[in-house]
């Protein structure tokens with residue numbers, strides 16, 4: 001495919017602005033003196049926040065304090081503009097058609113695949129676009145695991161999985177006579193690796209495990225779990241919905257066989273996500289959806305499929321979504337995932353410290369473990385929905401409910417929690433607002 005169109009890069013303008021703003025004053029570089037305006041990797045926080053138009057919204061007469069980032073993040077201007085530019089100047093269907101726009105759209109889509117791959121250290125042919133983490137996990141279950149399952153085989157999960165990493169496995173277990181086994185977590189929400197090792201039995205065919213718990217924010221020891229499973233030749237899928245936008249992820253280092261994540265939790269559009277699969281794994285899958293785009297040749301008797309990854313992308317996909325996702329990942333890379341992790345760690349430490357001294361507040365999973373993005377709490381004597389509603393009156397968005405992780409919460413003896421969750425664009429002042437709100441209950 002020839003590259004007949006070089007779009008102007010709106011990101012260059014953002015970069016230039018970032019470079020200029022960086023030297024506006026020392027405030028962004030002095031955490032002690034001006035904690036509230038401390039930046040991310042040398043970029044002042046106000047500059048970052050200005051990239052996200054929705055952060056200037058007012059809710060219930062107050063400035064919006066968006067602390068629901070584990071449910072979805074917000075979009076920077078460059079993503080909004082990139083999607084608009086795609087529709088204004090590049091849109092057509094892809095991989096077909098001998099015209100210039102088809103080439104532009106195909107170039108943009110395949111460029112998005114390369115960018116998505118680079119973001120997690122994968123090869124471009126190892127990325128399948130899907131609707132999100134949910135569809136990616138369903139794809140793994142149906143295309144890569146179900147064809148190999150026999151009655152009595154085991155699929156090993158952990159006690160802290162999102163429903164998206166439970167229900168698809170139940171569906172294929174029911175169809176094949178396989179069963180689900182569940183590795184416990186301890187009272188700190190940490191995976192019990194000894195148990196895990198014991199549970200990778202000779203009957204275990206597959207492991208699927210979350211990277212970061214969306215309910216508790218605790219982090220799973222993926223590398224260790226993968227090493228244990230691989231010693232027994234059991235492939236591992238990682239649900240990366242809560243890790244991709246918060247900590248640096250390299251699938252080669254993790255050595256996982258699959259890694260699934262959602263665009264909308266990583267500053268990108270809704271309805272797009274990605275599945276990484278090791279090239280050797282992708283070659284072994286049987287597509288579970290058929291249609292256009294994924295075929296090489298069709299007769300009424302039989303069909304020859306495209307090679308991976310396209311054989312797993314039946315029909316017209318979310319082209320604009322993929323293009324927007326790539327722009328979001330470029331934005332994250334430009335700031336730097338290490339810097340983002342450092343910023344969010346500092347915010348989380350500050351939040352946990354504040355929660356500790358808030359009367360009547362307890363944290364599910366205790367105070368000890370590291371939290372990424374999310375933390376689940378209870379306020380003594382006040383129902384979660386009331387806490388959420390009261391905070392909303394103050395313009396503060398948090399989640400109250402079961403967070404699509406009912407078995408995980410029940411492990412800790414609760415049916416629901418209040419869950420604030422962070423992004424690097426949040427501020428220490430916003431956390432103060434949340435803490436004040438909780439103390440005023």
Ligand SMILES: *Cc1c(COP(=O)(O)O)cnc(C)c1O
Nearest residue numbers: 132133134162164214241242262
């Ligand atoms: C959000 C989430 C999912 C599902 O993501 P969708 O974008 O809804 O498909 C899966 N796993 C975890 C851990 C999540 O947080």
